[in-house]
Amino acid sequence: MDLEFFTQNWYLFAALIAIIALLSLEPLRRKSTGIKPISALELPQLMNHEGALVLDVGEPAQFKKGHIPKAINLPIGQLQKDLGRLEKYRKKGVPIVLSSRAPQKSNQAATILKKNGFSNLCTLTGGLGSWEKENLPLER
Numbered sequence: 283m284d285l286e287f288f289t290q291n292w293y294l295f296a297a298l299i300a301i302i303a304l305l306s307l308e309p310l311r312r313k314s315t316g317i318k319p320i321s322a323l324e325l326p327q328l329m330n331h332e333g334a335l336v337l338d339v340g341e342p343a344q345f346k347k348g349h350i351p352k353a354i355n356l357p358i359g360q361l362q363k364d365l366g367r368l369e370k371y372r373k374k375g376v377p378i379v380l381s382s383r384a385p386q387k388s389n390q391a392a393t394i395l396k397k398n399g400f401s402n403l404c405t406l407t408g409g410l411g412s413w414e415k416e417n418l419p420l421e422r
Contacts, residue, residue: 317392318404322412325350325379328404334377337368339391340410344383348420350413353381358391365398377402385409 288295320328328334329352336353338345345355356364371378378400380388388405395403406412414420 316401316403317389317396319407320379320404321407322416322418325406325413326418328377328379332377334379334404335368335371336379336381337391338381338410339387340382340384346422348410348422350381350410351419351421353421358382358387358394361391361394362398365395368395368400372400375402377404379404379406381406381410381413383410 325334325336329336336350338349338353338355339358339361340355341357342355345353349355356367368378378395380391380395380403382388382391385405385408388409392403392405408415
């Protein structure tokens, strides 16, 4: 009976194996890009001990509603044009942590910075929502 179920539903097992493989490969892909994901609880330590810059790549209206203390706002749409604002951080090797309400924007911004010679890059896992879930302070 078990073998019969397997042979009749082989595609379900194949899909399960594919999903497990994809989930396993995501951390490896991130490691290979040199962009480190960090948690909301790790971020204050990185800011306090390594002088990390928090770069919020969301829109200014969202930034004004609340952001991580000491973060600077540089919307992803302007990032390529305004790379000069970040040059001093790149030269000093300061960690840059990318944050946004939409985590995919942080990942896109990290890729842009990586392609432009920035190497000490992190993304806030879960975006600003993870910061809020940990009840960490916001600046307005």
